[in-house]
Amino acid sequence: MLKFDNVSMRYPGAGDVLRNVSFHLERGEMAFLTGHSGAGKSTLLKLIAVIERCTRGRVLLDGENLNQAKDRQVPYIRRKVGLIFQDYKLLQDRTVFDNVALPLVIAGYGHHEVSRRVRASLDKVGLLGKEKKYPLVLSGGEQQRVGIARAVVNKPPLIVADEPTGNLDPELSAEIMHLFEQFQQVGVTILIASHDISLIAQMNHRILKLDHGQLVAS
Numbered sequence: 001m002l003k004f005d006n007v008s009m010r011y012p013g014a015g016d017v018l019r020n021v022s023f024h025l026e027r028g029e030m031a032f033l034t035g036h037s038g039a040g041k042s043t044l045l046k047l048i049a050v051i052e053r054c055t056r057g058r059v060l061l062d063g064e065n066l067n068q069a070k071d072r073q074v075p076y077i078r079r080k081v082g083l084i085f086q087d088y089k090l091l092q093d094r095t096v097f098d099n100v101a102l103p104l105v106i107a108g109y110g111h112h113e114v115s116r117r118v119r120a121s122l123d124k125v126g127l128l129g130k131e132k133k134y135p136l137v138l139s140g141g142e143q144q145r146v147g148i149a150r151a152v153v154n155k156p157p158l159i160v161a162d163e164p165t166g167n168l169d170p171e172l173s174a175e176i177m178h179l180f181e182q183f184q185q186v187g188v189t190i191l192i193a194s195h196d197i198s199l200i201a202q203m204n205h206r207i208l209k210l211d212h213g214q215l216v217a218s
């Protein structure tokens with residue numbers, strides 16, 4: 001489903017941030033991406049969302065080489081990837097409903113379909129009933145659930161999360177991880193960057209470990 005084939009990445013003026021990284025995630029697999037600060041975790045995730053492009057090698061999503069994607073194809077590739085961030089990246093002046101609806105509105109869905117899908121998505125993350133609230137009145141855990149609802153609202157086959165529990169306490173972090181597992185159980189592929197070793201250790205999933213840009217365990 002997602003394949004890295006000898007991928008190296010270098011930012012202009014810097015050395016290699018990723019070096020000959022190869023791995024394959026099967027459909028429905030859930031894996032953690034770990035490693036020290038600066039190891040290249042965020043960079044690896046950015047290649048999947050085509051926020052950056054690799055310098056050497058191939059990143060394949062459903063067999064499509066992301067490095068060769070034309071700029072006009074990028075929005076369609078991104079619809080296959082639900083992105084989740086540490087700081088949630090919610091629009092503070094929009095309600096929970098509007099935040100979750102955003103990807104569907106951009107994709108041109110009609111009002112009725114948007115409403116149906118947003119409610120289904122909020123239901124999955126346990127936030128039905130909070131549609132009219134603004135993000136700032138929600139707890140950190142609830143805000144991250146809104147971020148997850150937005151990421152899954154158009155049913156992407158792949159979820160990519162960058163330190164999704166970085167701002168949450170251990171109990172809320174575990175809840176968010178169990179939420180990811182529920183998506184995995186219905187066939188979604190999930191890759192989560194995290195340096196929370198104790199949390200990762202509690203969960204029985206594959207661990208990809210980066211050390212100075214090299215994959216040292218997978």
Ligand SMILES: Nc1ncnc2c1ncn2[C@@H]1O[C@H](COP(=O)(O)OP(=O)(O)OP(=O)(O)O)[C@@H](O)[C@H]1O
Pocket residue numbers: 011012014017035036037038039040041042043044195
């Ligand atoms: N846009 C950029 N331009 C130049 N160098 C960059 C850029 N983004 C990241 N880097 C460098 O690439 C290296 C890897 O950064 P990256 O953010 O991928 O690491 P990380 O493992 O996600 O770290 P952290 O856990 O601290 O978020 C670091 O040395 C960083 O300074």
